[in-house]
Amino acid sequence: MKQIKLSRTDRYLYGVLSLLVIFILSVSTLVVPVYAQQQQSYQPPHQKPGPATDQIQFKSFTVDIAPTAIQGNQMDFYAFALRTSAAKGLLVRSDIKIYRAPASTIAIILNPAPAPSGDLNPFSIREVRYAMQYLVNRDFISSGIYQGLAVPMVTHISPFDYDYLTLYDLTKSMNIHYDSDYAKSIIDSAMTKAGAAKDTQGRWTYNSKPIQLKFIIRTEDERRDIGDTVASELDKLGFTVNRQYMQFAPAIQAVYSSDPRVFQWNMYTEGWSKGSLQKYDFATLNQMAAPWFGNMPGWQESGFYQYQNATLDDLTKRIFTGDFKNLDERDSLYRQATLAEVQESIRIWVVNTVNSYPAGPSLKGVTNDLAGGPTSMYTLREAYIPGKSTLTVGNVWVWTQRTIWNPVGGFGDVYSTNIWQYIHDTPLSTNPFSGDPTPFRAKFNVSTAGPDGKLNIPSDAFTWDASSGQWKNAAAGSQAKSKVIFDFSKYIGANWQHGQPITMADIIYNLYQTFDNTYNPSKSKIEFAASTVNKPYLDTFKGFRIIGDNKLEVYVDYWHFIPDYIAQYAEPVSLSMPWEINAAMDNLVFTQRKAAYSDTAAEKFQVPWLSLVMDKDARLVRNTLLDFSRNNFVPTNALTVNGKSLVSLADAQKRYNVSTAWFDKYDNMVISNGPYILTKFDPTAQYAQLDAFRDPTYPFKPGDWYFGEAQTIDISNVQGGLLAVGSDAKYSVQVSGPGQLGLKYILFDPVKGQILTSGDASKTSSNQLAVNIPSSVTSKLVTGSPYNLYLAAYSDKIAYVSERNVQVSVGSSLTSTTTATNITSSTTTTSVTTYTPTMSSSEGGSLGSLGGSETLIIAGLVVLIVTIAAVLVLRMRGRRSGV
Amino acid sequence: MKAARVLAVRGATLFGVLIVSLLLVIVVLGATGVSDRMIDSLVNEQVRGLRQSLAQTIRDPDQLERVVSEQRQQLISFYGLDRPWYTRLPDMVWRVFTLDLGSARTLKSFEGSTRVSDIVLERLPNTIILVTSALVISAVIGLYVGVKLATRVGSRLDRAMSYLSAVSYALPTWWVGILLILVLSFQVRLFPFGGIISAPAPQDPLARALDVIWHAALPVATLVVASVGGWAYAVRTMVLNTAQEDFVTAARAKGLPENVVMRRHIIRVAAPPILTNIVLGLAASLGGAILTETVFNWPGMGRLYFDAIMALDENVVVALTFMFTVLYVVSRFVLEVLYIMLDPRVRY
16 A cells, blocks of 8 residues: 655644544534533532522621622622622622623603693693603613613513513514604694793793703612703703602602692603513503503592593403403504503603622522522522532521511511522422423413303312301302312422421311401401402302312312413412411411401501511410410311311321420421521521421422523524515524524614514524515615614523514625624523612612722812811911911 | 709700600691601502502402502501591600600511510610710710810820811711721721621620620721710810819919819819710710611611601601600700709809
């Protein structure tokens, strides 16, 4: 065989090629689907039942100190959002990781009330209100004021909401953007028509009086800058804006407690926290646009001017009550209502802000959920730091004046619920990325007869009869729209935290408690608030049946086009506490009258608002259990179903003993079934401690509920052939992400402000979609004119859309993508913060931002120098005058 | 006898001050409508939040409206808005006057009690540890330094201390507090940055006490730094003025030793105004130091008063106003008695 001799160049080339091949092969083993990669990136620290970490310590840190505390290893994760300026400075640091969540929305609400005779309120004119849409520079606000930590929005739905897709083409067709000239033209025309005129200085007047706009601007956050920006724009258009800077209390008093006709305000900078993720919104639209709902000017307060709009009322009520047959009909109603909302422009939506939560870089297992961000129920079940058995979690407070731990009446503040969510397991939860109801510790199976149908309720189904105080069979001929069978197998047989097994008795007592507290006349007089709130909801429950040892069948008069939402609605019990604790609390509240479930009842009857973490209250519960034990008490009426008793005296005595022993050990009565036990709660020290519940019967272990970050939906590689007038055009788009992917497209003419065509792209392969624009559309194109091809990719697994704006023009091929308006970054997105509009961001207690400490030091030094200088001067003067 | 009569008149006057203060509270809170308006806005805000949460489960608009309306009535009753201010507030004032401080509406103690007396008794020791201690330290240092300076008027020490005193007096407490936190808590890590006790708290009583003292170090230092200058300069000035009196010159001329002159003729004469400052300062210290308590997250009386105003907890506001006024009145009366004892010139 002839030996082949390679030249030096060849050897070099072969060497490089070999290295390249080796490199590609090496890297390819690391490149796995992103979604799968996220699964693999979490390594459970162990396989023991319970949570990933052994102990969590909750401590209080003010928001200004939080980043420094994390850097100093004083805490591992901060469950309260940082200020925008502080967050921005931390994004580039390697010793702090920032989790982001779209937390709040900002709007400017306009007062539409008619002015008294002789005056003019510009915002009583619909055209003027609508013009405001073009006066708010949302791009500047999101990129300048919020420094990129916000996304513009023009309706009550932001790009972080699933219904953004429902409104996608509608939003685009509105073509709302900053255009002060356009706004001016509308305002000038409308104001002149209304009889207003500009004076010699270009200020609007009416009957020779200057038109003043009272703008209430909140000062606690970036709304101050937003208010100033908008006020400046109005000023340029000739309005005299009276800026009134206010904090929370005086602002809400001026806006929400005054008659709009009194004109304590014309405009106000609102801030809203986003509630739990809702894939198919029904409440937010009503809350933000429906006059009947009571959140529009007038607030449905008797005697006040009320903003009215019959069209909006009709449309929104139909959505609220579910008066539609299917999703398409619902979407149509939703679009009509949103269009009407924007046309009326009572609320000018500005941005959806993104909140930031800092954590140490070593923290693993965080689920950045679309509804709760990193503070969701999943994170601390899975979070851990390698090599450490304890996690330190910070929040602004651990205990406040409103802190109440009362699973029946409710928890008094968000700081308590943030801890409580790790102590108990709910039957259902929501998927952190799609927002869909999902089985957590209970499975479900839904049957429904549809919006107009009925299911017959079997004769052995039972309901609670408060008048006779027992479970009775459902009335003959009873019917309901839907039936849900809940399987509690993961509960029943497993232990409560005090070691006793969870049984059907716990479920039935929970059910009894909910119904009897609402329908029992003597109880509802005591806990009036709870009974009035629960009754309309409980009226829809028509019957229950125990099936086998572990299942409960629930008949409910409720329908939703997604069956999982029926299950969520019909979730019958929280199953958060053993029956004996519930029974002891009931006895305290309704028989002994020594405590109350609600603050209003506590105030009315001058008894403590029952809190199971307070020694005094927990002791009352313990003493009641001792009485139960001494008196051989068993709540047989509640725990006898269809003639069968669900608990024996012996079992009851065991329960009483272990529960009282619990108090002796932990000084509280918080006994539940979740992965953590509350072992310490110290209000003075602002400290709470959770220890892992490692019972072998606990059904979950680390890794079971890890979701990580929501995978991004990426639009890439948009390819297109020559776009020619009168010819079909086709664009190929590559979309990647989890689940079933789809792509909506809109071809938009920015010059005319019109949608030329829109639709759903067709799938050509698993991640390739085709946008086809027919010749009937392209024949209307003008050569040289720019057009926007808006693309919105979505997935059934994630409740937000990913957008891209591609600029196309006639006579050119498209070979690369442009202007990604993808709002997600590699570390983020999604979800909700626990920040509420009622809490000042300065609630942490510090008076100044330690992030601006340098400014403070400089200011202090200036004061010092000035003082010393003044003293010196005075002394010198004194010497000269001989004093 | 005459002194007793005068003291009785003074006492009655001070009692009048107490009454007027309480009446002013009623007028400010009630007659101006401030209290009703703010509580009303609180109710509205809660109702708006309630409407949002109820909408998740009550899908019938009429039922939703009915429930919201019923809840509003409950809240109105809870906050006492169902009674006009001229019955609500005077009742409250009369009750505290009879030493029944009542219950807080929204505030509570760390143990969960809503009784105002429990809340106050829980916070008062915190304030004594912080503010009263700082006052005592400032006063002692101020007295010592002030007297020393008064005997070295015009010296370099006197001039330097004068400047420092002015600086100390000018320094805002909150700024000093933040500076100390930055340097001593975050840079040097010698002291905690806030709170009253470590989390978790030590169980051993001695360790717990030491832990509280360790937490109190920075806030006390803050208050001392911001107030000691004023004390020193005030004492210096008072002593200096007295030292320039003729009777002091006469005492020196008689050949009395300097320490006797200082003790008997200067300090004793200068004592009443100094004592006034101390007694009134002690009384005021029990009202807490809102700024320092906020910066250091110290649960004291100042913070309590602030929280009560922010939460519009009228019961607590009225009770605390009454308490602070009583403290002032009592301390003034004590001063009147002390003047008679200390200053022989004060005779009626």
